[in-house]
Amino acid sequence: MAEPAELDVVAIGNALVDVLSHADDERVAKLGLVKGTMSLIDETRARELYEATGPGVEISGGSAANTIVGVASFGGQAQYVGKVRNDQLGEVFGHDLRSTGVRYDTPMAGAGPATGRCLIIVTPDAQRTMGTFLGASSGLGPGDIDGSLIARARIVYLEGYLFDPPAAQEAFRKAAALAHVAGRKVALTLSDPFCVDRHRAAFLDLVEGHVDILFANEAEICALYQIASFEAALEKARGHCEIAALTRSAKGSVLLGNGTMHVIEAQPVKNVVDTTGAGDLYAAGVLYGLCRGLDLPACGRLGSLAAAEVISHVGARPMVPLVSLTG
Amino acid sequence: MAEPAELDVVAIGNALVDVLSHADDERVAKLGLVKGTMSLIDETRARELYEATGPGVEISGGSAANTIVGVASFGGQAQYVGKVRNDQLGEVFGHDLRSTGVRYDTPMAGAGPATGRCLIIVTPDAQRTMGTFLGASSGLGPGDIDGSLIARARIVYLEGYLFDPPAAQEAFRKAAALAHVAGRKVALTLSDPFCVDRHRAAFLDLVEGHVDILFANEAEICALYQIASFEAALEKARGHCEIAALTRSAKGSVLLGNGTMHVIEAQPVKNVVDTTGAGDLYAAGVLYGLCRGLDLPACGRLGSLAAAEVISHVGARPMVPLVSLTG
Numbered sequence: 257m258a259e260p261a262e263l264d265v266v267a268i269g270n271a272l273v274d275v276l277s278h279a280d281d282e283r284v285a286k287l288g289l290v291k292g293t294m295s296l297i298d299e300t301r302a303r304e305l306y307e308a309t310g311p312g313v314e315i316s317g318g319s320a321a322n323t324i325v326g327v328a329s330f331g332g333q334a335q336y337v338g339k340v341r342n343d344q345l346g347e348v349f350g351h352d353l354r355s356t357g358v359r360y361d362t363p364m365a366g367a368g369p370a371t372g373r374c375l376i377i378v379t380p381d382a383q384r385t386m387g388t389f390l391g392a393s394s395g396l397g398p399g400d401i402d403g404s405l406i407a408r409a410r411i412v413y414l415e416g417y418l419f420d421p422p423a424a425q426e427a428f429r430k431a432a433a434l435a436h437v438a439g440r441k442v443a444l445t446l447s448d449p450f451c452v453d454r455h456r457a458a459f460l461d462l463v464e465g466h467v468d469i470l471f472a473n474e475a476e477i478c479a480l481y482q483i484a485s486f487e488a489a490l491e492k493a494r495g496h497c498e499i500a501a502l503t504r505s506a507k508g509s510v511l512l513g514n515g516t517m518h519v520i521e522a523q524p525v526k527n528v529v530d531t532t533g534a535g536d537l538y539a540a541g542v543l544y545g546l547c548r549g550l551d552l553p554a555c556g557r558l559g560s561l562a563a564a565e566v567i568s569h570v571g572a573r574p575m576v577p578l579v580s581l582t583g
Numbered sequence: 584m585a586e587p588a589e590l591d592v593v594a595i596g597n598a599l600v601d602v603l604s605h606a607d608d609e610r611v612a613k614l615g616l617v618k619g620t621m622s623l624i625d626e627t628r629a630r631e632l633y634e635a636t637g638p639g640v641e642i643s644g645g646s647a648a649n650t651i652v653g654v655a656s657f658g659g660q661a662q663y664v665g666k667v668r669n670d671q672l673g674e675v676f677g678h679d680l681r682s683t684g685v686r687y688d689t690p691m692a693g694a695g696p697a698t699g700r701c702l703i704i705v706t707p708d709a710q711r712t713m714g715t716f717l718g719a720s721s722g723l724g725p726g727d728i729d730g731s732l733i734a735r736a737r738i739v740y741l742e743g744y745l746f747d748p749p750a751a752q753e754a755f756r757k758a759a760a761l762a763h764v765a766g767r768k769v770a771l772t773l774s775d776p777f778c779v780d781r782h783r784a785a786f787l788d789l790v791e792g793h794v795d796i797l798f799a800n801e802a803e804i805c806a807l808y809q810i811a812s813f814e815a816a817l818e819k820a821r822g823h824c825e826i827a828a829l830t831r832s833a834k835g836s837v838l839l840g841n842g843t844m845h846v847i848e849a850q851p852v853k854n855v856v857d858t859t860g861a862g863d864l865y866a867a868g869v870l871y872g873l874c875r876g877l878d879l880p881a882c883g884r885l886g887s888l889a890a891a892e893v894i895s896h897v898g899a900r901p902m903v904p905l906v907s908l909t910g
Contacts, residue, residue, distance in 0.1 A: 343670075
């Protein structure tokens, strides 16, 4: 039996600052990007893309960082692990996390690549297309994972994007193993269908043997099992994880757990402005609900609530305390 | 008689990146700030304030820079002069200007203070309160003013904030003198009532002898003449400049020129989100109209149009091409 947890969630991810700009579909295609997905880019390509895009807005991002801010915004005890450089964007990243109440003390890199950034192009349909330069975030390694920290949190939450930088993948495995040793839960989001394609064998191994709570959207879960039908992929997922939370954009989500399937409606949104962060904030609601011992439908509703808030404005983090929306 | 101008407007100002966050009136007071105004702060105070504020959004700003982006957004030929450091925020500043079509080639400082920033706190009534760390922008000096550039533009536009850093004040005077030698017009915005208080004698001297087009709001023009009544201040201004454009927030603006006074209504706005940049964009519309040879009421209407666009969203620069609103 594990000790009572002091923290609700520790999230580990690529620490990125988002650079948001607007463009139409034609321009996205001309830039060689695949709409709705995330491509990894090197510094040269990041510079090219940046020069080719319009005026930007810089906002702290990173998938798991957005999620952990959501957990804190619901009132959860939250900590983040991820690597930035000791540069201006690195300071921005740390400030924004800490000012939302998230604990964050991963040491900044004193040398090497700059703080990672994600160039996000929002198209008129509110979809986002991303080019990520991992930068300093690829410096995250097993040495940054503190076993006592992992042991103090109910859930360790890992983003699939961490599989891209090799040392982070090791950090990821270490964190999962430590969590289980301490009797904690391991949650994973698959992050992106192309990310799943890049690391399918490793993800399958994890999902089948090491993940308690799985987050994925339709494209990601189908990519994982190489199955075209969402229903068939659901069947597969059902056997592997204690809980699977599968999002379907405007169609809401499906939560599987204890042999039961719960269909959760999406929260209606008047004006969808920017879908960046929808999945990240959905995960925040579900994780927070699980930490508070809520049943799965209630967890799913918190997820829908948080996702609805974040897609109704520009940027991937809540603009109001999520706890104020729970009534 | 001057040569035909190749450029419409050259704007000179403090090159700043805005860091926008939200807080209530009580918090603004607790931080020792005077709501609705701009305070100059040093690096230590900037750090303190930043640590005390919530998550931020970084957007390129700077009063005259916002104006020149507005001129370009209307379709004008525009250039900017202002100083950043060769750091990440400096790159952001340059990218955002150039990507809107503004020419910008002031050399980046290779040493000295970081790129200047303006911490902007938006209160629930959409008012903004600013703390500015001038940083690298105070390195702007007369050496950065290129006489042939000034001679090529119909109007040189100067922000009053330039009077704060001493070398910039010199650059300011040099630019005004060069413009007049070349038969061009000099426009000035008073920027802020406290800025006027700090430099009243110098401003009065300029307005009385060297400024052709004056921009100010009620508080600023009253501060300049140390008169409590807007009407009395109007009378004073009438004698000094060829054109005076005086803004009155929701009450619109008053344009004086050729011995005639034109009252311009504000453009109605459904939802005022953030008033940052309202004056800057009003100036953009008026300057653009003057360059196109429009009469004063038409210039004022372009100003109102641009101001209405910018206060309807977060950030001090237009989110749509202003030319698309002119129908």
